[in-house]
Amino acid sequence: MTEAVWTTKILNISSSLADRKAIGEELLKFPDGVTHCLHFIAESSDNELVTKSAYALDQAVRSNPDILQPHKILFFKALRTLEVDTVKRIFAKTLELISFDFLKGSFPLQKPEQELMVSTCFDWLIADEKVAVKAFAMQCLYNLKDTQAWIEGELKAQLNSQFQNASPAFQSRARHILKKLKN
Template sequence: MTETQWKDEVALISARLKEREALGNKILNNPSYIEFSLKLIQQQDPLIATNAAYGLDIALRKDITLLKPYLKEFLEVLDRNTIATVSRILAKSCELLTTAHTKNNSIALNKKEQQQLITRCFDWLINDEKVAVKVFAMQSIYNLVDIEPWIKPELNAQLTLQFENSTAAFKSRASKILALL
């Protein structure tokens, strides 16, 4: 399938779980579609980028290691994305990625990649984002908390600062992370 054919296919799906899963399974069966999906997300067309992210989300939740060959492109997409729904999906992918790096080392992130993830996740945590994005971001930061000495106190400060005026979901995850810090 060409990139144009992939774009046409992505454009046709709805937000229904069955259609997102079908797209995700196509990515699982042909991981080169990850590159196509990342390019579509990078173009920032709200419908196409969101649909491409839906498929990517399904595939990466099942096998985050598929992202290895496309890590550079993924990190570029993190810096350029401005679509809220896509941010939630990318933040979840960051959590999966950092977990794979720290828990079972199935994805090795170099220092620069770790720093890029930390920077983007702190941006999400500090800025006015949906709670799911913040929750995935704080977990991703925690997963990489030991790479630099400044991360632990900064994460602690951000979670403490936002705790009082946040949602139950934020407080639940923040409480767990604060207890671990």
């Protein structure tokens, strides 16, 4: 399927869960579409195309995170370019899923990829981001805490410093992570 045909398919979906799941299933059957979606996310200035591409990618990755492995270079390139809040949330969730699979040994990550994930998640945790982005970021950081000695201490410090003034949703996830860090 050409990029032009894929673009038309992506732009014709709505934000409904049914449409997102359907395009995600199609993406699983058409792995070249992953390249198209990541290319759109990394390089397009059309926020609708970027967001809908992220919707498709989100549903496909939730079903099978391994779909990203052949596209890691483009995925991490796209990660550096995110501006749309919805897309940040989707990528934060994707990083969380990747980090879980990394822990299980089923999604290998090179040191620079781990470092980019850690720095991005700390940036999101520190910045004025939506709570979902922060929650996924803190879980990803927890999952990657053993890749670098300083991560655990910095994660504890960030969660504790934000806890008092944070939303109940942030506090709930932070409490959960802090409890696991004490064990």
